[in-house]
Amino acid sequence: MNSKSITKLEDLPDExxxxxxxxxxxxxxxNGFSCLNARLSKTISEFSIKIDLNIIPLKLxxxxxxEILPNISYNVRSLIYSDNFERFPIKLDMFNNLESIHFLNKFSEDFLINTKEIKIDSVPVDIQIDLIKNFFSSNQYKNLKSLELLSYHGFTFSNIQLNKLIQIENLKITLKNNVDLxxxxxxxxxxxxxxxxxxxxxxPFKSLTKFSxxxxxxxxxxFHLKTTFEDSIQFKQLEKLIIDSFDFIQYLSIETLTRDQNYIDGLQWENFLKKLNYLKNFSFSIRYRFKINENDDQQIRENYLLNSFSTDFWLYQRKWFILFYSTYSNINQNDSTCFIKRKNYEKLFLHTIPYPYxxxxxTIDINKTKSTIDQYSTRDIYSNVRHLYYDGESxxxxxxxxxxxxDKFQLINELKLDRLIIDYSSLLSNxxxxxxxxxxxxxxxxEKISINMNLFNLSSMYNLRYIRIPQICLSDNLQMPKQLETLILTECRDIxxxxxxxxxxxxxxxxxxxxFDRLLENNGELIINIINTIYNNNNNIMETLQLMCHGVNQTKMKIFEKQFNLNNIKYLNAIYDGKSLTIQRSNLYFDQSS
Known part of the structure; x- marks a missing residue:
């Protein structure tokens, strides 16, 4: 009698x-493989080096x-900390080898220990000055070598007593303006x-008089410099700063939006870069905006650009290549079928390849590109891109x-589509x-134009966990990815x-x-129905429902919040912050469920 062999999980090879x-x-x-045996723990050890506490579900x-964090604590080098410190009361002293702490918005000195690296993704305005004083006016962070401070508003160093920093080796920061630079x-x-x-x-782009x-x-x-405001730094100003002050620079990277034609002139760049004796690598991304002059020949402009980056210096000595495309198109304005309104300005996009950032x-015109090299495949050009914002310009x-x-961006993690109008007259191969x-x-x-989400093979996108779309894009037969964790619906007209x-x-x-004011009528009966429907349908998983309500009657909203919390329904709590009503499920729900 032949016995059938039974393969267990631990019998599978590591690969x-x-x-x-x-x-x-x-x-x-x-969650699936930790705390099982020594071999499995060792196999998955690479996944425990960096832990994002924010993506851990309440139920886990x-x-x-x-169990899990104490078991892998020796291997953890980096933590992305939860902004809700009470939600995840972690004790950092268990992580003896922790080198990096990454905050999303908030910051707490309690979690520093001997940290070598600190990151804060989106620093709120109200704590910016305190952070500047902490990191740039004190000497208590003697082990800190790497610091990353990002803010939508930009940091300023005005009117703050600063100390010379002798230990910071790596800094990434958003600044308000050139004076702060x-x-x-x-x-x-x-x-x-x-x-x-x-x-x-x-x-103003000049060194302050207080520095003698x-x-x-x-x-x-x-050195990487990115400017968002148009014409923030002129080409000659940038050239002087780098040549005068960065004697031993080896890697130079520039991103800018400008009307300064020198930025798209390969000969100007060549003369500049030849003065940097130690330079090994150079990359840039230039968004050049130019005024349309009917007497100008756009073809002549583009030919000069291509030739200026095709000298021996670019192609043979340094082997640095560029790609560019323009939003300018020769449209017959007398054509009665023309639906595109002529603009006063157009843009030219120029970058080194492969695209470095x-x-x-x-924009829509990325399909029309010219390059100083033909050897790159389209996938090679954009292999570094992880976040793509694509503007269809209607x-x-x-x-x-x-x-x-x-298809050129197969390795992206995040995709944003804006002002996109799709011509459905043709069929899609796949x-x-x-x-x-x-x-x-x-x-x-x-609102009259919607994107058919069935264009995307969502069920095969195994990593897709966040979707934000207008409600009109939803269809009855849309197959959402099973692993979807966050769904944001905008422009909701159907409740x-x-x-x-x-x-x-x-x-x-x-x-x-x-x-939203209409939903508050009859003691918020419609809102209660929405909440019940959503939490009943996701009885075991659903944690947070956020209802955006800009411009709503504040008094009515506060009354609803208070009444809802008095009823204490299904371990749900309501929090109104002036912009949204958040329904949060408490940890107690998952404790009693387990």
Whole structure:
């Protein structure tokens, strides 16, 4: 009698286990394979180096606190901390090898220990000054080597007593304007080796009179400068700063929006870069805006650009290549079928290849490119891009053209589509499939135009866990990815959300509801029905429902919040912050469920 062999999970080879992990996120991997045996713990050890506490579901928090994190603590090097410190009361003293702490918005000195690296993604305005004083006016962070401070508003160093920093080697920061840049450069001149600067607004570009000594950053080897405000820094100003102050620079990276023609002139760049004796690598992304002159020949302009970056210096000595495209098109304005309104300005996009940055803004014309090299495949050009913002500029694009365009960005994690109008007159050979996509956002500026979400092969996008779309894009036969955790619906006119039961792993739902005051009538009966429908359909998983309610009657909203919390329904709590009503499920629900 032949006996059938039974294969157990632990009998699988490491390579197959790691292949399985490709279809899971880190939390699923740690929850499924941790604390089983020594061999499995060793196999998945690479997934425990960096832990994002924010993506741990409420129902698993106790398991992570009591079992998983203590088990993997020796291997954890980096933590992305939860902004809700009470939600995840973690004890950092268990992580003996922790080197990096990453906050999303808030910051707490209690979690520093001997940290070598601190990151804060979106620093609120109200704590910016305190952070500047903490990091740039005290000497208590002697082990801190790497610091990242990002803000939508930009940091300023005005009217703050600063100390020379001798230990910061790597800094990434958003600044308000150019004045703050010079303040910072003098502050860091003794120690900085890598500097990543994003300047948000305009301002005078000159060294302040209070600094009498010349600016010299002798240890600086890597410098990245990004400017958002048009014409924030003129080409000749940038050239003078780098040549005068960055003697030993090896890696130079520039992103800017400008009307200065020198930025798109390869000969100007060549003369500049030849003066940097130690330069090994150079990259840029230039968005050049130019005024349309009917007497100018755009073809002559583009030919000069291409030739200026095709000299021996670019092609043979340095082997640095560029690609560019323009939004300018020769449209016959007398053509009665023309639907595109002529603009006074157009843009020309120019970048080194392969495209060096993780974020990219693109327009409909990216399909029409010219380059100084033909050897790169389209996928090689954009292999570094992880976050793509694609602006369709309300110009109809054929299905196959859209697919061909997105196929160039197969490695992106996040995709945002804006002002996109699709021409459905042609058929699509295959659905759009971006296997690494984690976040999909679609903006809709015209309620009469919707995107058929079935263009995307969502069910095969195994990493897709966040979707933000207008409600009109939902269809009855839309197959949402099973692993979807966050769904944001904008422009909601229909308050029927029975379909939520299909999203079996949904944790967070955010709704932009129209006519919110009407929903508050009859003691908020309609809102109560929405809440009950959503939480009944996701009885075991659903954590947070956020109802956006800008302009709503504040008094009525406060009354509803108070009455809802008095009823204490299904372990749900309501929090109104002036902009949204958040219904949050408490940890007690999951404690009693388990």
């Amino acid at each position: 197959l286990l790691l292949l399985i992990c490709r279809y899971l996120n880190i939390i699923e991997i740690l 928090i106790n398991r992570f606190l009591n 010079f303040e910072l450069l003098y502050l860091l001149s003794y120690s900085i080796e890598q500097l990543n600067i994003h300047i948000l607004y305009n301002g 000594s010349p600016l010299k950053l002798t240890k600086l080897r890597y 993780a974020f990219m803004d693109a 110009i109809p694009i054929k299905l196959e053209c859209l697919k061909n365009l997105l 659905k759009i499939n971006l296997r690494h996509l984690n976040k999909l956002t679609i903006y809709n500026t015209d 029927n959300f029975d379909f939520i039961y299909k999203c079996e792993n949904l944790r967070i739902l955010k709704l932009f509801l129209n006519n």
